[in-house]
Amino acid sequence: MSQLLRIKCPSCGTVQDIAANGPCQKCSTALNLPEDGVIQIYRMGSPLGVAVGMSIYLNEVPLGHLANAESIRIPVAYGHYKLHMTHGMNRKCKDAEFDVTPQERIVCLKAHLKMGLITNTVVIEKVAAETMPPL
Ligand SMILES: [Zn+2]
Incomplete structure (x- = not known):
């Protein structure tokens, strides 16, 4: 599990996982992580379609992939969010808002x-923090 935070560079759009504020890995733009809150997503381990990454969309913004039995954290500002995820060519999703x-x-949140x-x-289901695997 990772302590890193996922962010999309506002300049070049590269999605990356970083530990703290710093330069974009691709274009060196200074990345400032939002500090209001964190959205933590865990993909529940499953024997089904394990090799295929799930694509993450937060308020329609693509935020990379999530592998089987992995979790990520996305730092965000206060607000309303809609999380949509797809699995390979499969676009069907019960979104979480x-x-x-x-x-x-x-x-x-947990996805399965x-x-x-x-x-x-x-x-995708919103869950209590206690039920999440440790980072
Ligand atoms: Zn960049």
């Missing part, structure tokens, strides 16, 4: 694949 507020600064007859669906 939530607010990051001064009362709830850390939002924990739900098997269907024809296609599988990514299901």
Whole structure:
């Protein structure tokens, strides 16, 4: 598990995981991590489609991939967020919508694949912090 924080460079759009404020790995633009809150996403381990990364979209902004049984943290400003994830060519997803507020600064979510007859669906659920695996 990683202590790193995922951020998308506002200048070149490269998604990267960094430990603290610093230069973009690609274009050297200074990256400033939002400090209001953190969205933590855990992809539950599953024997299904393990090799395929899940793509993450936060308020329609693509934020890279999440491998099986891995978690990431995305620092954010206070606000309303909608998390959408896709699995390979599979675009079906039960999105999660939530607010990051001064009362709830850390939002924990778990994603898993739900098997269907024809296609599988990514299901994202907001969970209590205690149920998350340690970082
Ligand atoms: Zn950049």
